[in-house]
Amino acid sequence: MTLSRESHTSTSNSILPQSANLLTENGKFKKSMASALPSGDQGAAEANSGNGGQMQKKPFTFNEIVLRNRLTALVVDGDNFCRLLEQGILQAYGLETQSVNNGDAAVELIASGAKFDLILIDMLLPILDGVEATRRIRAMGMRCKMLGVTACSGERERQAFLAAGVDMFVEKPLGPEILIPVLRELDGQV
């Protein structure tokens, strides 16, 4: 089974957290329970920014990267918020993403034949932890880029996760200074 063009926010585990419904079919953020900015006014604002100042569109920053290839990513994080945030960030950079909230689901997904260019995986995960899940994923022959993205800090954790097979140990939050070089490399831009 290979990934189809439209990647769904799928989880192989049975119980989806409530907030996960905030994502649409292809993983984009829906208008959520957040007090959404009045879309009509926003349209008007774009048209008449007669505000007297030089408030133009955001300039191109060094943080931006434009992907040339279709890249896919899996986010494995037991915390609802972090999982959705990391997915959102990757999507904003242009990747197609999936996510699961435990290590066992991640292993199952890979075992079923799903392929990813990038995997972000947390250390503390329900059912099967990140270290063991990484070991098993690597044991299946997956050579993709794996970043251990975790709130854990400490040399011992770092060594353990690297030994299990992650390419990089990243303390949360995952920032552009780490992510962008990785994406450039995956995209063949280096």
Added chain:
Amino acid sequence: MDLVKLQRQLVDYRDSLYHECFLDEQFTQLQELQDENNPDFVVEVVSLFFEDSERLLNELTKALEQQSIDFKRVDAHVHQLKGSSSSIGAQRVQKSCIAFRNYCEEQNVEGCLTCLQLVRQEYYLVKSKLEALFKLEQQILSAGGSIPI
């Protein structure tokens, strides 16, 4: 209040949030990821953070009320909160979680209760700051202006 004044107010307010360490560069990254394809990215992500954090704070309160406290469970919740607050750039919340985890390790109930209070305080502070920031943004947009960078 006229538009230029509102925009000035927003810039000053936002600067103060960074200056007082309520927010850090991680929040900046989130703002930079917002564009016309993802116009409400920041507001949505922040709302998720509020929901997630309040759930965790409730869990922590319950866990610390138990006769026999499961410190591993408490630590797991604080760990989550540390991760999510750092991911959104809520620096002060993140830092207060670090102290909390130390008390968990020591199985110090008093310490944990004090930290919980502190974390809760910091969380509600940053929540009200962010809500004020979004309100200012909304006022500017309603007045026909755009958000200063």
